[in-house]
Amino acid sequence: MNRPFSLYLDAVRFIAACLVYVYHSNQRLLVADILPASHFGHSAVIVFFVLSGFVIAYITDSKENDWASYAASRLSRVYSVAVPALLLTVLLDAIGRQLYPALYNYPFDQFAVRLLAGTAMLNEVWFVSITSFSNVPYWSICYEFWYYVAFGLLTFLPRRLAWPALAVLALLLGPKILMLAPIWALGVLLYRWRALQRLSTPQAGVLAVVSVLGIVAFHALDVEGQISAWFKAQIGAHWHTQLTFSKFFLADYLLGLLVLMNFAAMRQLAPLLGAVLLPFERPIRFLAAYTFTLYLLHQPLFLFWAAVLRGDPNGYGYWLATTVLVALSVWLVGLFTENKRHALRAWLLARLQRLGAGRLRSAT
Numbered sequence: 001m002n003r004p005f006s007l008y009l010d011a012v013r014f015i016a017a018c019l020v021y022v023y024h025s026n027q028r029l030l031v032a033d034i035l036p037a038s039h040f041g042h043s044a045v046i047v048f049f050v051l052s053g054f055v056i057a058y059i060t061d062s063k064e065n066d067w068a069s070y071a072a073s074r075l076s077r078v079y080s081v082a083v084p085a086l087l088l089t090v091l092l093d094a095i096g097r098q099l100y101p102a103l104y105n106y107p108f109d110q111f112a113v114r115l116l117a118g119t120a121m122l123n124e125v126w127f128v129s130i131t132s133f134s135n136v137p138y139w140s141i142c143y144e145f146w147y148y149v150a151f152g153l154l155t156f157l158p159r160r161l162a163w164p165a166l167a168v169l170a171l172l173l174g175p176k177i178l179m180l181a182p183i184w185a186l187g188v189l190l191y192r193w194r195a196l197q198r199l200s201t202p203q204a205g206v207l208a209v210v211s212v213l214g215i216v217a218f219h220a221l222d223v224e225g226q227i228s229a230w231f232k233a234q235i236g237a238h239w240h241t242q243l244t245f246s247k248f249f250l251a252d253y254l255l256g257l258l259v260l261m262n263f264a265a266m267r268q269l270a271p272l273l274g275a276v277l278l279p280f281e282r283p284i285r286f287l288a289a290y291t292f293t294l295y296l297l298h299q300p301l302f303l304f305w306a307a308v309l310r311g312d313p314n315g316y317g318y319w320l321a322t323t324v325l326v327a328l329s330v331w332l333v334g335l336f337t338e339n340k341r342h343a344l345r346a347w348l349l350a351r352l353q354r355l356g357a358g359r360l361r362s363a364t
Contacts, residue, residue, distance in 0.1 A: 001058055004270035007277045009051060009263075010288035016044035016051075017291045020137060021298045021326070029103055030306055031319040040219065042245075045140050046183055046252050048295075050259045052144055053151075053187020060155055061191070067156040068352040074148045076345035077292070078121075081337045082141060085296040086118045088333070089135040092304040096134075100307035106134040121145040126174030129244045134300050139245050141296065143177050147184040176246040183256040187263075196264040201272070208265035214258040224251040293334040301326045 023041025026034060064070040090111065097104045107114070117123050117130040123142040124130075132138040146169070153165045170178055190196060199207065218224070227250045232240040240247050270277065277284075305325040311318030 002267075002271050003281075004274040004277045005267050007281055007284050008266050008270045008273075009055070010284050011277075011280075012047065013051060013291050014284070014287045016047045017294045017298075019044040020295060021302070021323075024137065024299050025302045025319065025323065025326075027103075028313060030302070030311075030313055030322060031316060032313045033316075035319070042224070042248060042252075043219070043255055046255050047259050048140065049144065049147075049180065049184045050187045050190070050256050050263065053147070053184040054190050054263065055187070056148065056151055057188040057191035060151075067152065068349060070152055070156065072345045072349035072352055074145075074152070075348055076341045077338070078141065078145055078148075080341035080344050081292050081296050082121075082138075083119065084333065084337050085135065085138070085293075085300075086115055086132060088297060089133045089300040090115070092300045093133050096300075096304040096307035100310055103303050103307055104134060106136070107131055108133055118142075124176050124244065125172065126176070127242045134303050135296070137295060137299055143180055143245075144184070146173055146177055147181060150181070151188070176243055179243070179246040179249040180252060183252055186256045186260045190260050190263055197267070199264065199268045201268060204265040204268035207261050208269060211258050211262035211265060215255070215262070218251075218255055218258065223254065224248050227251040227254075289339060290330055290334040292338050294330045297330060297333060298326060301329050305329070 019037060019040045022035055022038050023044070026038040059073070060070060064073055093104065093106070093108055097108060114130055114132055118132045118138060121142045122128075122130075123132065124139055129139075150166055150169055153169065154162050157165060228240075228248050231247070231250055243249075302322050305322045306318070309318065309321055309325075311321065313319075
């Protein structure tokens with residue numbers, strides 16, 4: 001992967017996380033006005049899925065080419081942030097609910113069930129939907145984690161075992177997670193489809209323009225809302241509700257294709273923009289290093305700080321002060337979560353390799 005394109009992806013990752021933050025934080029108790037760019041939260045998650053599939057396909061091809069290193073990297077990446085996020089959510093919610101109960105229209109019960117489901121990434125299997133207290137955005141990592149598992153099975157198991165294992169996994173997970181799997185797979189396709197790697201500069205330029213215009217039109221015309229309304233009419237309100245975060249899947253497929261087009265174009269065009277991107281490498285890399293913590297903790301954090309401040313939603317001061325405190329909190333927590341994941345990875349890798357060596361000795 002060329003450096004400018006890697007920077008572009010990091011910038012997209014951070015911007016997408018910020019869009020999710022703006023979407024969730026635009027609550028009337030924080031600010032009375034509708035904030036600009038506050039309608040793109042779900043779309044940003046679709047960007048994450050395509051980006052994740054691409055990155056995972058890239059690293060298994062270039063770095064993590066054995067099951068132990070792959071598993072250690074994925075587990076450390078997820079759990080270095082997910083476990084602290086779950087525990088902090090409980091703590092922050094407990095305090096915030098005492099300070100400003102009106103902010104908290106989220107469940108705060110069945111602690112064992114919610115914590116165990118969140119730790120095992122089982123919040124959204126079949127037609128179950130277990131909210132991790134106020135941490136509503138946690139749902140997407142409960143999808144993405146299983147895409148890591150499925151990709152690992154297909155990559156590192158023999159084919160005669162991989163497909164039956166994948167079928168068993170699909171049976172365990174149910175339809176909701178499977179419905180968005182093709183979007184994650186688009187990222188893998190982006191990495192592996194040779195034709196997309198051979199785009200000429202003019203072709204890439206046209207593709208970039210079409211993708212941007214398509215994404216703008218997708219939101220301006222409320223394609224997601226229109227398709228979702230049609231789908232709801234076909235299956236009924238009950239089943240539409242049961243699909244929770246997957247009920248927009250048809251529109252998500254279209255948006256995923258537009259994101260794929262944009263990434264395919266920018267892979268070819270980014271080197272030409274190196275003079276623009278490379279001077280900002282340090283701040284982009286710095287911000288990207290906190291993206292996962294921002295995503296998994298932003299909602300509990302902004303609710304907590306909003307409860308502490310109890311400001312005036314008329315105007316932007318309350319929202320802005322809360323946002324600054326969230327940013328500082330993400331930086332502080334991130335120092336001990338995703339920025340320390342390499343230590344967890346090394347610990348996991350040593351044990352997984354030992355486990356693999358032990359099995360090999362047993363087999364011989």
